Amino acid sequence: MTISELSLSGALVNGLSTQLGELFAIRPTIPGRGKVELLARLVRQAENGAAIRLFYSDQDTMQALWEHIKGNLLQTDTCPYCDHPDDSRDGSCDKCNLYLNFSNKNYLERHIENTFAQRLNIRLSRLNLEHIQKIIHFVDSKLLKIQHRSPDKEFVGTSPCMLSVFSMIRKVAPTEMSVLLLGESGTGKEVTARSLHNLSTRREGPFVAVNCAAIPETLLEAELFGYEKGAFTGAYASRKGKFESADGGTLFLDEIGDLPAPLQAKLLRFLEDRLVQPVGSALSRKIDVRIVAATNCDLQGAMAQGRFRTDLFYRLNSFTIKLPPLRERGEDRVRLARYFLEKFSHSENKFLDFSDEALEAIGAHSWPGNVRELENKVRRGFLMAQGRVIDPECMELELGRPVAPAEAGSASRGSQKEYVVRVLEQNDYVIAKAARQLNISRPSMYALIKKHGISRDNVK
Template sequence: MEVRHMSVLLVEDDMSIAIVITAALEAEGFDVKHCQTIEERDRLLSQHTFSAMVTDVMLPDGDGIETIGRVRSLRPDMPVLILSAQNTLDTAVRATDTGAFEYFPKPFDIDELARTVRQAAGNGQGSVHDGDEPLGDGLPLVGRSPAMQSVFRMITRVLRNDLTVLILGESGTGKELVAEAIHQLGNRRTGPFIAVNTAAIPAELIESELFGHEKGAFTGAVARHEGKFEQAAGGTLFLDEIGDMPMQAQTRLLRALQSGTVRRVGGREEIKLDARIIAATNKDLEPEIAAGRFREDLYYRLNVVPISMPPLRDRPEDIEVLARHFLQHAANEGLPKRQLTQEAAELLRKQSWRGNVRELKNFIYRLALLAREDAIDVESIVPLLAADGQGPQTGATAVAGGEVDIDTAVSQWLAAERPADGSIYASAMAAFERPLFAEILKETGGNQLRAAHALGINRNTLRKRLSELEIDPEAFTRRL
């Protein structure tokens, strides 16, 4: 049998892609053998030994992932790298579940692929993951943008271990969905998933909620109470809004993570932890550390594997698929079944969506409820955009990254509204306050106390202005 040193088998139906990959690998010193079908792949593997294999998923005679078992039976130690244009979390997980050395969604960086092939060939072994149990469909995350592909790849890297994960991202980007995906697809999926919003628990109760308490530990403690750490035994504990956790609770959390045990409030027994910890925050924690509001040692204890969720403005190509996804979900939940015209989808793509995926979801559900026709067109969308205080954005009102040019917005508002002389200032303040208050209420989940603190105004002043502007804070308490 022929042995080929530093050789790569490339299984790719698209000749243009195959030519580019072959050139890059040959520049790295590899001898590349190219084929286009699973049948030819198996024949070459039975005749030759390769340092690594690079394969697409969709091939003329079958699914490249589903047939990896045959590859393993022929060459159990050969590293396999998988390419795919089906850029979904399901595909990334399926690829990882085969024990693939790496997964590359298309389009990919050809230099990164070549470097990874060299690394794989140098290792001389296939998998960096363990486990043969197949994982199911029904995954909660949607997106085919490069930014979301990076998220999917990070998720697949933590499924076979219990490393602590810190999910970073703006409010509404879907941080809890990432935590749920890691739980549902990982080793602890048969255990409970316990989510705690640490910002929503009063400071005096947070330790009892997290660590539990003994009977009589404090006034009102009429019975022993198991904390969230104990409730999450065998599963996952998700600590949301960790950046808002009180300092005293941060200290106890750090001790629990360091020791691997917790002690109930008022108790003496050390209870061993048996839960994976995933934390999330919409805050930049480094300035919080510098200001003395967040413990640096806790930050490093939580930030073992960081996953950054991109804001929706950085993934506009995902807006249409998200909108259609939410329309389907709305129909499944009993709302009228609607379709989105291409022109309407393009208008949605141009909006800034400052509340990210959560804002888009709520908007789509409102569209499904209020639209008069089954086909949602531009005319159906514009009034709702205006009601939200943003108005349809076009190339004249949107700038790079989806951010609104405030100078242009003021000029256009004056041209469109032109209040009577003597009322311009009051009218402009009202027009500015409405989207400002809406944005801050979205960030705080409708919590008026936190919103007033963020704005730097008195809570009663905020309440008064919300009433005058007819803004209902309860409308912002819904979560994605």
């Protein structure tokens, strides 16, 4: 048997035996690797040979197969997959959208990701409903770490700190406990609050969000608790407050640390008796609402300075969830960036990808604005990209800039190279540890070492 044409997913062969099972093995010889075994299935017989479909083998075999194919690729001005005129080889084909940067060391991985849906669709005819359900369950629970009642579609990530957050959300959501969310601005506190609501028994009720810092103090009480007609100048009619609007559901009080002292006392009373008294009214109303509060300020420090009531803190602090900043979420930065890019792509029907440099810049950036900043940067890159690839410049990101503590950039600490060398020495030249200290990925760490010409004799 001889192979006249070969690709990662199929081949054209001559001299194939007619006595074949539905699945059979072929053992071609690959230079530098010797014989390898590939599972195949006959697609059709023709005068010029038999077309067979190859099934995915182990990673080493597929890599060896790809290296052989790459070494025999002809340099043409057309896409080898669909024959569409395309001489760029920097991104994806304009017609079939398959990745064409064959020189990329991660090409095989990218190609398998891009063709996964097509490969799965080819196999669907051989699968029954039970098989399909098992595949979906495996992908969700084992690979993506998603339970059947996932907290929220915008919660993307598999970092240990976020998996812990997901677990806490699922545990406390079905209860009636008040929840306090702590985290920097942009870490997803409102998304978390909505997840708590959506996974609770109150999911059919209203979800009402109030930013306590965005409403003037003179209006905040009326906004929260409502008012009666004539209660103050301009109160031409009675109006329900946010507490009453959230009756039967969840009230999310964002920036609770900025709540004025008089309203802290009124909120504490509500948490004790569940009664709301509108401004200008002598009557109280019973309200059934769950409180989820959030803040990015130091409530412990605010209590020590007398700016936040201790008794209110302990009433709100029945269950606390601390949301980690994006800089501590490792590879979730890239996963979130891809998620936002996919969302924008589907919204605009325009499909782009990140360059390798852009992914490195995303991993290296400190993200002081957290997830909100990342979403805005990806949106800007999506709008500013000239072709099908988003570069760091499109997102206004600096390539290879290490994420270091604040003092790392000061003149007294020396140059960036000296700082990187110092961090490497502190971690005995173990790349993983040094990268964690700088809050960047290992590839970004290697890029810094190469950029500054640091000797890698001791790198581990």
